[in-house]
Amino acid sequence: MAGFRRYATYRVATAASAFTNTVFGLLRASITVATVGAAGGTLAGYDARTVATYAWLTQALIGPVQVFQWTELAQQVRTGAVAVDLVRPMDLQAQYLATNLGRAAYMLLPRGLPPLLVGALTFGLTLPTDVWPWAAGAVSVLLAVQISFACQFLVNLAAFWLLEIRGVMILYVVTSGVLCGLYLPVHWFPPWLSTLAAATPFPSMLQTPVDLLTGRLATPSAAVGALAVQLAWAVGMLALGRLVLAVATRRLVVQGG
Amino acid sequence: MAEARAPERPGAWQAYRVVLGSRLRAQSSYRASFVLDVLGSGAITLVEFSEVYVIFHNVPVLGGLDFRAAALVYALAALSFSLGDLLTGDIDRIPVYVRSGNLDTLLVRPLPLLAQLVTGDVQLRRLGRVLVALGILAVVLPAVDVAWSPARVGLLAMTPLAGAMVFSGLFVAVGGAQFWLVEGGEFANAFTYGSSYAASFSPAVLTLPLRLLFSFVLPAAFTGYLPAIALLGLPGPPWLPAWLGWLTPVAGVLTWAAALALWRLGVRRYTGAGG
Numbered sequence: 001m002a003g004f005r006r007y008a009t010y011r012v013a014t015a016a017s018a019f020t021n022t023v024f025g026l027l028r029a030s031i032t033v034a035t036v037g038a039a040g041g042t043l044a045g046y047d048a049r050t051v052a053t054y055a056w057l058t059q060a061l062i063g064p065v066q067v068f069q070w071t072e073l074a075q076q077v078r079t080g081a082v083a084v085d086l087v088r089p090m091d092l093q094a095q096y097l098a099t100n101l102g103r104a105a106y107m108l109l110p111r112g113l114p115p116l117l118v119g120a121l122t123f124g125l126t127l128p129t130d131v132w133p134w135a136a137g138a139v140s141v142l143l144a145v146q147i148s149f150a151c152q153f154l155v156n157l158a159a160f161w162l163l164e165i166r167g168v169m170i171l172y173v174v175t176s177g178v179l180c181g182l183y184l185p186v187h188w189f190p191p192w193l194s195t196l197a198a199a200t201p202f203p204s205m206l207q208t209p210v211d212l213l214t215g216r217l218a219t220p221s222a223a224v225g226a227l228a229v230q231l232a233w234a235v236g237m238l239a240l241g242r243l244v245l246a247v248a249t250r251r252l253v254v255q256g257g
Numbered sequence: 258m259a260e261a262r263a264p265e266r267p268g269a270w271q272a273y274r275v276v277l278g279s280r281l282r283a284q285s286s287y288r289a290s291f292v293l294d295v296l297g298s299g300a301i302t303l304v305e306f307s308e309v310y311v312i313f314h315n316v317p318v319l320g321g322l323d324f325r326a327a328a329l330v331y332a333l334a335a336l337s338f339s340l341g342d343l344l345t346g347d348i349d350r351i352p353v354y355v356r357s358g359n360l361d362t363l364l365v366r367p368l369p370l371l372a373q374l375v376t377g378d379v380q381l382r383r384l385g386r387v388l389v390a391l392g393i394l395a396v397v398l399p400a401v402d403v404a405w406s407p408a409r410v411g412l413l414a415m416t417p418l419a420g421a422m423v424f425s426g427l428f429v430a431v432g433g434a435q436f437w438l439v440e441g442g443e444f445a446n447a448f449t450y451g452s453s454y455a456a457s458f459s460p461a462v463l464t465l466p467l468r469l470l471f472s473f474v475l476p477a478a479f480t481g482y483l484p485a486i487a488l489l490g491l492p493g494p495p496w497l498p499a500w501l502g503w504l505t506p507v508a509g510v511l512t513w514a515a516a517l518a519l520w521r522l523g524v525r526r527y528t529g530a531g532g
Contacts, residue, residue, distance in 0.1 A: 010440065012438070012440040013440050013442070013443060016438070016440075016442065016443035016444040017443040019443070019444055019447055020443050020444065020446045020447040020450075020451070023447040023451045024447070024451060024454065026467060027451065027454055027455055027458075027463075027467075030462050030463045030464065030467060031312075031458055031462055033462075034319060034320060034461075034462035035312050035315065035316055035319055035462075038316040038317075038318060038319050039315055039316045043315055043316075044315075162289060162290060162293070163287075163290070164287060164290040166290070166293075166294055166297070166382075167290060167291075167292075167293030167294035167295070167296060167297035167298075167382070168293055168297070169297075170294075170297030170298065170300070170301065171293070171296065171297045171300050174297075174300050174301050174304040174305075175300070175304065177304070178304050178307055178308070183308045183311075184308060184311050184312065188311055188312075188314075188315050189311060189314075190311070190314045193307075193311070
C-alpha cells in the first residue's frame, strides 16, 4: 500500500511517462505494421492488426512491469542507508517486493490506458472478447512484475561489490529490452537469437503476458505451460536474489556510528 | 561592460579546459565502473541496431530501403545522436539542479549557464556509443552502392556533425522546456529519444502526419534518412525529396535557434527558492 501511495503522489511524472510511452507506441506500431506489410500481410502469425496490438500492449506494460531501470536499492547501498533497511524487522527483499507490487498496481491504469486508448483510435486493437485470455493474462502480468523485480533486485545487489552500477544497469536494460520483446516480437527473431532469449527469464516479462492477453496461446495446455515457465523463473530468480543478498550482507561494512 | 569583460575571455576558455580535464580524470578514476559504463553505452547502439537486423531477417525491403541502405541510415543517425548526446545529453537533467538548488550557484558565476552545463557534464562513457556507431558506419560504407564524388564525400563528412547539431539542439530545447515541467522530465524523452528512434528507420513507414512531425518539426529525418538517400541516389517518399539531405546543416541551425530561444525564456522564467 505504501508503494501505491508513494507513486500516486507523482501525477505529473506518471502523465509524462505515459505520454512518452504513447509516442513510442506510434513509432513502434508504424514500424512493425510496415514490416508485416512488406512481408506480404502476415509474419510469424501476426497480421497488421495483431502486431499493432502487440506494440501497444507492450508499451502499456512498460510502466507496471518496470522494464527500464530501477536503482533505488543500489543507491541505498552506496549511501550506506541500506544498513537501516537491514535492521528493519522485515526481510529486505520482502520490503522492496511489497513496495514494487504497490507501484505496479498503481501504474497499471495511468500508464496502461493512455497508450491503449491512442492505439485503439489510431491503429485499432484486437483484444479478446471472452474471459479466459484476460484471466490468464492478469496472472501472467502479475508473474511478469515479480520476475522483472527479481532480476532488477539482483542487478542492484551488484552495488555491494561495485558501488556504482550504472554501466551494469544499462547493459541489463538494453539486453533485457530486446530479449523480452520490447522492440520486436520474440517470434520474429532468427533461430539463434530466439534460442538465446528462451534461455533467459526475459520473454516471460513481456512476450508471454502479451501472448496470453491476445489469445496467441489459445489451448489451455499451452497457456498453463507458459504460466508454469513464468512461475519457475519468478521463484528461481527470487531465490537467487536471496542467496546473493546473504553473501553480500556478510561482506557489508557501513562506516560511521 | 564590454571593455571590462574583454580581458577575461582567455581566462574563460581556460576555465572550460580545466573543467573538461577534471571531468576526464574524475570519470576515469573508478576504472571498473568506467569500463562498464563505456561498454554499457556502446551496447545500447549495438542492441538498437539488432532491431534493424531482425527486421531485415524477416523482410528484404522496408520503407524503400534494403538492409544495407537501412544500416547506413541507422549508422548516420546513431552517430549524429551519440555526438549530440555526448555534447549536451545531460541538459535534460535541469530539474535535478533546480530541485537541489545548485542552479543558483551556477547562475551567479561569471560564465554563461548553458556553457557551464555543457562543459561541466560531459559524460565520457558516451564515447562508447560514438565508437560503436562509427564501427557500424565503417562496415556499412564499403557495402553500399554510392557513386562517390567530392560533393558526396563532403556530404558524408558533414552529416554526423550537422546531425549532432540537430540532436544537441533538441536536448537544449527540452532543457529549456524543463523550467516549466520540473516534475515532468519524462516528457523530454519523447522528443529527444523519440526523435533518435524515429531517425533510425525510413520515414516512409510512418503515416504522413508522423512523417512530417519527425522531419520538419523534430528534424530527425535530416540526421540519417535524407542524407542517406541523397548519397545512394534513391527517391524519397512524398514530401521528402532526396535533395533535402543536403540541408542537414540548415536543420541544425534552425534547431539551435529555436532551442536558444526556448532556453532563454526558460532561464528568464526561473526564480530560485531564495535563502
